[in-house]
Amino acid sequence: MVDAFICPRCHQPLRTEDRFCQQCGLDLAIEATIGELLAEYNLPAGSEVPLEPEILISRLGETLVAQGKISPQQLEIALKYQADQNAQGRLVRLGQALVEFGFLDESSLDEAITLQILQLQQALKRANQELERRVEQRTKELRQALLRVSELNQVKANFIANVSHELRTPLALLRGYLDMMKEGAFGEITDEQAQVLDALLRSATRLEKLIDDLLLFAYAERGELTLTLSKVRLQEIAGQIVESHRYAAQAKGIRLEARIEQDLPSVHCDRERIAWVMSELINNAIKFSSSGGKVSITVYHQQGLITVAVQDQGIGIPAKRLQEIFEPFHQLDGSTTRRYGGTGLGLALATRILEAHGCQLRVESEVGKGSLFEFSLPALEEEHFNGSSR
Ligand SMILES: Nc1ncnc2c1ncn2[C@@H]1O[C@H](COP(=O)(O)OP(=O)(O)OP(=O)(O)O)[C@@H](O)[C@H]1O
Ligand SMILES: [Mg+2]
Incomplete structure (x- = not known):
């Protein structure tokens, strides 16, 4: 039992x-x-x-009168009696009063109550059926809306991919001719012209990066983000990326500090994509810091994980807006007079790349104090580190 x-x-x-x-x-x-x-x-x-069953019948008296089982006068007498008794502290139910006066026998009372309960049950059943029908209808509508949203997302991703491809070709042509011009293929150029050409080439590089980011985003949205995995020493790529950002940091008056352990095991990852993630994090750290600030990059080994951390002393992010920064094309400063530039794709893509590696981007931030972005990849075991492969 x-x-x-x-x-x-x-x-x-x-x-x-x-x-x-x-x-x-x-x-x-x-x-x-x-x-x-x-x-x-x-x-x-x-x-x-x-x-007691009677508790279910809120208007038992009226029901009995409507069923012709008692007269309105009998109901009045019973109600008055019930009120008197209750006032004296004796709890009397209406049905009981009617039986005590002999207006109704026990079985008729039971019958009336049972009938009412059955009617209540029927009403409840009908209400439930109606509710189920409406839930089903709403679920169907939601499913259709979801389908529509995913179709639109697909259309958006395809559009971005197509436009980016189309932009690439003329841009490649522009860059080709600019390079040739700078090398003097169309005649000698003056120093002034060389400076202009350098500026044009820098702009072309920025456009190329934007197009590459858009393409990467479109692939990620379509679930086509592929990884080329190999054994990688994160400390090496971190060192290279720090160097490539030295000039930008210096130009803004920011101290770039690298604390990179050199004797670290390798990790299994897509070298290019992880380098891209590190670059985005350092780029953000510099972009959202002001002159006199410090940006530090740390790479260390702890509990079987190699962690890359990028810390800045910049503007910081309000706690309640932390989730927003990972949404594509989303920037916290959404005003038309944006101070910082960019398209709002960096962190959205970084999270997708890291997720594809099975890890997450962690963030801690305080407004006015700075931010810390970090991720960890599993260290390869010693035998792999020593050169043998699986
Ligand atoms: N280190 C940081 N400090 C303060 N705010 C940050 C930092 N990193 C990111 N953010 C906030 O998160 C937003 C999204 O960052 P994300 O890197 O995705 O875009 P972006 O840097 O604005 O543009 P893009 O990376 O495409 O050039 C930023 O616009 C900024 O508001
Ligand atoms: Mg960015």
């Missing part, structure tokens, strides 16, 4: 198939319905409220 099946009135064990308690005859179906109603109206279960 399972403990859960105990009669709420006489506390004797029940069998699951019983409708009535074998010991005290309690109607368990009515009891359950009463329980549901108590829960629905947030009433405390237990002895405070007498668990």
